[in-house]
Amino acid sequence: MTIDLLVYFDAYARDYQPYKGGSWCYEDGCLYAGLMALDVATGDPRWAAHLKRLVDAQVDEAGRMQDYVLTEYNIDNILPGRALLFLLRQGGDKRYRIAADRLARQLQSHPRLAAGPYWHKLRYPHQVWLDGLYMGLGFKAEYGLFVDAPEMVADALEELLVTLDLTADAVSGLYRHGYDEERLQDWADPQTGLSPAHWARAIGWLAMAMIDLFEHVPLGSGRDRLAEKLSALLARLAALRTNDGRWLQVIDQQDLPGNYPESSATAMFAYAFLKAARLRISGADATVGLAALQSLRDHAMRPDAGGRILLQDICCVAGLGGFGGVYRDGTPSYYLSEALNPDDIKGVGPLMMAEAERLLLTAGSLPA
Structure with a gap:
């Protein structure tokens, strides 16, 4: 079956229902990121029109x-x-600036670890999760550039680099989902403060945060260090692929019963590999990203009962600590227990972004 991804994305955006009933939320932000990437890659006005609507x-x-x-x-x-910020750069009205300024004010007073990174949420005190790096740092850097506040860009880079040090697992060459500076959480190792396993999507959020921030920070030793860390991560990820070019939910446990190729992480890594190649990160191999994209098309995009193509095998959500009467202990068995949600925007948004990078490759935007 031949799948036209742009047709799929257009229908998805046309029919999209806000993830939380219209409330401002990161899930909708994943769709916005995909639409912005497609706008840049294609110049087709329909993507910006969907975004503005x-x-x-x-x-x-x-x-x-x-x-x-x-x-x-x-x-x-x-x-x-x-x-x-995207809509403001396109000449949008003052409402967008007022809203962006309000988000920037949150970052001014948002609680931080003693080491500097932001708490994930007020209700998750003294904790940093890899997810939060993608959620906060791209905006912080872009806003800093927009308002000519280079100290915001520098602080975003420093926060990312510090978090890499806090969450690194030297044995695996990967990064743990969460870190608790107070060692109060049951999921946290009493010595290191780290959660116990490697969840693929957490590392996917991280990889996207790294490559997006690299695009915005100035030349210098911090940028060079970020590039070295990203290059090492990409090399490790390339070695952890399944035979068909995807990545598993518990990324480094290929023999774990019930482990499965997870689509959102695969799309995120495809995006990271392709964009890193475009930005000339040492060792970034665009073919890894292209193979991952093709594998998603071949194996994860399947019709529902009504015949509509959906992106399957997406973990709906995973976290750490108590939520909804369940304690999320961060073990491999926990990550395998979470439900799958076809066409979840946390998979489709990154797929849009990865396809946008593929289109840039096709247009010759990558070095030979």
């Missing part, structure tokens, strides 16, 4: 984001702010 439904004329509360200090809520 969806954002305008969540931001009123006074710049208030639906159901957003600054003092919840939820780093996830920063991600969709990148769409506000």
Whole structure:
């Protein structure tokens, strides 16, 4: 079956229902990221039109984001702010600037670890999760560039580099999902503060945060260090692929019963490999990303009962600590227990981004 991804993405955006009933949230921000990437890659105005329609439904004329509360200090809520900056750069009205400024104010007072990185959320105190690096740092750097505040860009880079040091697992060459500086959480190792396993999508969020931030930070030793860390991670990821070019839910345990190729992480890694090649990161192999994209098309895009093509095998959500009456202990068995949600935006958004990078490759934007 031949799948036209642009047709699929257009229908997906046309029919998309806000993830949390219209409330400002990171899940919708994943779609916004995909639409922005497609706009840049194709120049087709339909992607920006979808973006504006969806954002305008969540931001009123006074710049208030639906159901957003600054003092919840939820780093996830920063991600969709990148769409506000995109619309401003396209000549959007003042509501987007008011909303973006409000998100920047959250970052000014958002609680931090003693080492510097932001807490993941106020209700997850003293913890940094890899997810939060993608949620917050791209916006922080882009906003800093937009308002000519280079100290914000520098702080975003420093936060990322510090978190890499805090979450690194030297034995595997990977990064753990979470770190608890107080060692209070049951999931945290009492010596290291780290969660116990390697969840693929957590590392996917990290890889996307690294390559997006690399694009925005100035030349210098910090940027060079980020490039070295990303190059090493990509090399490790290339070695962990399944035979068909995807990545497993528990990424480094190929023999774990019930482990499966997970589509959102695979799309995220495809994006990271392709963009890293475009930005000339040492050792970044575009063919790894291309193979991952093709494998998703061949193995994960399947019709539902009504015949509509959906992106399958997407972990709906995973976290750490108590939530909804369940304690998420961060073990391999926990990650395998989470439900799958076909066409979840946390998979489709990164797939849009990866396809956008493939289109740039096809157009000759990568070095020979």
